[in-house]
Amino acid sequence: MPRIVKHPELRREELLDHAQALFLTHGYDKASLNDVIGAAGISKGAFYHYFPSKEALLEALAGRFAKQALAGVQDIFADPALDPLGRLNALLAKSRQAKIETAAEAWALFETLFRPENLVLFHRINLAASASFSPVLVEIIRQGVEDGTFRTFDPEGVADIVMQFGMATHDVIAKAFASGSDADLDVAIEALEKRVRLYEIALDRILGLPDGSIRIGEPGYVRAAMTARRATLSPSAAAASQKSR
Amino acid sequence: MPRIVKHPELRREELLDHAQALFLTHGYDKASLNDVIGAAGISKGAFYHYFPSKEALLEALAGRFAKQALAGVQDIFADPALDPLGRLNALLAKSRQAKIETAAEAWALFETLFRPENLVLFHRINLAASASFSPVLVEIIRQGVEDGTFRTFDPEGVADIVMQFGMATHDVIAKAFASGSDADLDVAIEALEKRVRLYEIALDRILGLPDGSIRIGEPGYVRAAMTARRATLSPSAAAASQKSR
Numbered sequence: 001m002p003r004i005v006k007h008p009e010l011r012r013e014e015l016l017d018h019a020q021a022l023f024l025t026h027g028y029d030k031a032s033l034n035d036v037i038g039a040a041g042i043s044k045g046a047f048y049h050y051f052p053s054k055e056a057l058l059e060a061l062a063g064r065f066a067k068q069a070l071a072g073v074q075d076i077f078a079d080p081a082l083d084p085l086g087r088l089n090a091l092l093a094k095s096r097q098a099k100i101e102t103a104a105e106a107w108a109l110f111e112t113l114f115r116p117e118n119l120v121l122f123h124r125i126n127l128a129a130s131a132s133f134s135p136v137l138v139e140i141i142r143q144g145v146e147d148g149t150f151r152t153f154d155p156e157g158v159a160d161i162v163m164q165f166g167m168a169t170h171d172v173i174a175k176a177f178a179s180g181s182d183a184d185l186d187v188a189i190e191a192l193e194k195r196v197r198l199y200e201i202a203l204d205r206i207l208g209l210p211d212g213s214i215r216i217g218e219p220g221y222v223r224a225a226m227t228a229r230r231a232t233l234s235p236s237a238a239a240a241s242q243k244s245r
Numbered sequence: 246m247p248r249i250v251k252h253p254e255l256r257r258e259e260l261l262d263h264a265q266a267l268f269l270t271h272g273y274d275k276a277s278l279n280d281v282i283g284a285a286g287i288s289k290g291a292f293y294h295y296f297p298s299k300e301a302l303l304e305a306l307a308g309r310f311a312k313q314a315l316a317g318v319q320d321i322f323a324d325p326a327l328d329p330l331g332r333l334n335a336l337l338a339k340s341r342q343a344k345i346e347t348a349a350e351a352w353a354l355f356e357t358l359f360r361p362e363n364l365v366l367f368h369r370i371n372l373a374a375s376a377s378f379s380p381v382l383v384e385i386i387r388q389g390v391e392d393g394t395f396r397t398f399d400p401e402g403v404a405d406i407v408m409q410f411g412m413a414t415h416d417v418i419a420k421a422f423a424s425g426s427d428a429d430l431d432v433a434i435e436a437l438e439k440r441v442r443l444y445e446i447a448l449d450r451i452l453g454l455p456d457g458s459i460r461i462g463e464p465g466y467v468r469a470a471m472t473a474r475r476a477t478l479s480p481s482a483a484a485a486s487q488k489s490r
Contacts (some may be wrong), residue, residue: 059415060464116365116419117365119364120361120362120364120365152446153441153442153443154439154442154443155447157439157440157449158443159444159445160413161413161447164409164410164412164413166408167409168405168406169410193401194399196400197398197399198397198398198399198402198403198406201397201398201451202403202406202447202451205445205450205451205453206447206450206451208450
């Protein structure tokens with residue numbers, strides 16, 4: 001029987017599908033690389049041809065999520081009714097919507113990144129995810145500078161600041177999950193909502209816009225994104241959380 | 246002979262002095278915990294009473310550096326000639342001056358933090374260092390909001406953004422040192438200088454001030470801080486660097 005040779009890009013996507021399914025079922029920390037290799041039905045050597053490690057799988061999954069979040073972003077550029085501020089807000093709304101829609105899955109896959117020992121991996125995966133987002137942001141800021149809507153000498157630098165704002169929420173989220181109590185989650189949600197308001201105004205001003213121009217959050221957004229994690233708790237963890245009330 | 250019992254705080258400072266001297270002579274990575282314990286002439290058990298690890302020594306040294314950098318900060322608050330913006334600029338000038346004065350020593354001690362594998366330690370040490378700096382910053386911002394000089398609803402949040410700006414330079418610096426060539430160092434210095442200008446204007450605007458109000462850098466500051474590292478190269482490393490040109 002002739003060996004079936006699949007296109008490498010297709011094979012890579014399939015491996016990611018297997019990894020995602022296993023990580024969703026068992027959690028990233030519990031699923032092993034051998035599980036993924038077994039599910040895909042390939043040799044270890046073939047696997048390493050595509051990914052050097054389990055961490056690289058998670059990084060690639062994050063990249064895929066980021067790309068999905070940006071699907072249809074060309075519509076924003078094609079829409080003649082949108083000025084640069086409208087484009088920026090449409091981009092942020094799209095990213096928000098994607099985050100809410102995929103929140104339960106994303107928590108199941110990426111929650112491990114909020115463990116203190118995984119800070120390096122978080123940093124690496126955040127860079128991978130922002131590699132898709134950042135060029136779009138830079139392009140919109142540049143258009144705004146050109147037509148006089150935005151006022152900055154450094155569009156790339158401002159895009160980096162936006163990415164930093166995202167990174168900086170890591171510690172608040174990590175702390176909320178480390179404790180595991182509902183009261184601490186509420187405190188964390190409130191702190192994050194306040195921080196989102198600060199970042200909105202900071203970004204308005206950094207771009208020379210009146211306060212209230214840019215929408216990073218919307219009412220209920222932070223709570224919806226944070227509480228979507230509950231659904232991903234394993235039955236035993238959910239029971240333990242129930243008991244501790 | 247009676248055993249000499251030293252005051253714990255004094256003993257702790259002495260341990261830090263020994264660690265600092267050894268790290269400066271041999272480099273943090275090469276000096277071992279046993280070297281420090283041997284130089285201090287105490288038992289391992291006694292050492293662990295003060296510090297849980299070699300990393301904790303580095304963290305404590307960073308805290309000491311930060312405190313030294315803030316020595317005399319009370320003068321800023323006592324000076325009736327300074328308004329909140331004047332105080333903020335005096336604080337930033339003091340921190341700049343301390344960084345330049347201690348730059349060669351600081352590179353010798355903390356350069357290891359810019360290795361990719363030490364990102365977690367960098368993060369931890371940065372938090373320790375900002376624990377001294379942040380409350381002073383918050384106090385000045387609060388005074389400025391009260392007297393109407395600054396315009397923000399979240400002084401703590403703005404102080405956090407300032408700390409993030411500092412953290413965010415990590416990757417640029419790490420990249421510059423990873424390559425080790427003079428050309429890359431020049432590129433990194435230029436990128437950092439541009440970034441400092443962006444952060445100055447961003448902070449002006451976040452606080453509702455006209456562009457050009459806040460001084461984070463000054464001409465030559467970034468270059469002076471970055472090139473101070475050259476003096477800390479060991480003779481063999483300097484020779485290797487010479488050869489590779």
